[in-house]
Amino acid sequence: MEMEQQTVRMISPQDLLADTLRLKNGGYRLVAISCTNKDGMELSYSFDKNYELLTLRFVLTEEEQEVESISVIYPYSFLYENEIKELFGVRIKDIAIDFEDSLYQIPVKTPFGRKEGDD
Amino acid sequence: MGKRTVIPFGPQHPVLPEPIHLDLVLVDETVESAIPRIGYIHRGLEKLVEKKDFQQYTYVAERICGICSFMHGMGYCMAVESIFEADIPERAKFLRTIWAELSRLHSHLLWLGLMADAFGFESLFMQSWKLRELILDIFEETTGGRVIFSVCDIGGVRRDIDGATLNKIVNILTDMEKELREISHVFFNDHSVKLRTQGVGVLSKQAAFDLGAVGPMARASGIKLDMRCRGYAAYDRIKFKPIVETEGDSFARISVRIKELFQAISIIKQCVALIPEGDIKMKITGNPSGEHFTRLEQPRGEVVYYAKANGTKYLDRLRVRTPTFANVPALLETLKGCALADVPILILTIDPCISCTER
């Protein structure tokens, strides 16, 4: 069992850029962006400093809702964001390098975006 | 200024055992930028958690990648155990640490061989892989498998290693150290190896941080980042220091990995000296509920497992962020401005594992 503290901080999608910038200035490293499709799209942005994991999280319930890309702050977030865009169908705008849904080139459209029983 | 040309690199390329595709934008012989295209090995195995229950999924997790198979299984098990708040038996923790460090040895030796092959040093390739077979023999003796051995399970490990075998492993590794010194002498001192790697693909400490590099790639650029310092499994009882170099070039990356070979041997020896008697597995009943992020240090760097469970047999989500995925931006940066002929070496210096990356 891991004893490590794992902080998950719920934020609103509008605060994403401001909060991310604060972490960047605080010397945090972006570890991963994860997405879970369960009662809406739950986006988790995980950061690390001195082996402490801090996660910013929000849930998008409306399908049309757009999220800003954090690639203006962490340029290397572009791979995570392209992946989430392509596999989950989350609308992420202004990604530094946008592959326009051709990162993986899979035959199924947004495989993680569908709910069970959709196909 | 010369003409701009785009050269497609891959997916099938002699230097790469795995398919990756890069569009290299060249001005004469110099790479100006590189655009990656991945997805040749994308299977979508994160989605399989909906079809295989959390016990069965251990087998899938081990097949995320055949090189760090054990570490993937271990990471997945640790994530699920953390959701159960289960503290597994001490002996299992030590056994996991031993197998994990043996995996590091086999992976780094494999990489050294491929690297030697990439700069055209065939005999060094053969020497490295010859040593690697000794590690695979240990795997086979202790688990029955050579590369994928399904020995990790939720709640502990499936097989014990008895005292006599542990001592035998220590003897094998002690003998191996001598041979390792010989090949590392070549890597460190050979004139042509230096010519091909020193000053090639330099990544500064700042750039490595700004691009989110992990593992030996980050450590070769002077960033002290090693997830083992978090003290998972038995690492909190082992004495070791992250190996850091400062030059940030391909030579430094070789150096970090070679020093980690000796470090892995030292860690295994400490484990054998400290391992307690006792159970190797605890019973875990019921279904998991909750979520957890697990991070560990694979041969290629930090890996992240995020598991979210809902109280049923099937997890809601399993997400794996592998080290190569994190190192791709750093690779693209080092490719800028390099000579076309150096591209294979630079791709190899991140120790790419495409199968992990694309899942």
Next chain:
Amino acid sequence: MSFIKKSPWILHYDGSSCNGCDIEVLACLTPLYDVERFGVINTGNPKHADILLITGSVNEQNIPVVKQLYEQMADPKVVVAVGICANSGGIFAECYNVVGGVDKVIPVDVYVPGCAARPEAIIDGVVQGIGVLEEKRARAKKKIPAKQQNGV
């Protein structure tokens, strides 16, 4: 191995394997197994190759690559599917981006089992492949010119 008359050259392609079988294919070349002593050479050029070793299953994106590699090889040629994923899709058969075994795309002559396939099994598969290669060669000599056999 005195029954082998010709030294086959091998082209290896990784479909969507987990690497387990790939590193075992490479291990066949290194000192412990050392198939090069029998003249088996791992080439990167499909036009030089007699035997195509494929590890891993096929997916939408690599189907054209696999087909193109196969078509570029000169006749007679043999395909050896290494590992359970190349045979049937294996544990990943249910994944959304996995079409199935290699035989969904090109004809497979020898199936090597295992997850991961052991070097001994891979070498055995190659040896069986040589047999198939000889048969194909003999058939081609007797009946029709090799060229018309394209795309068997």
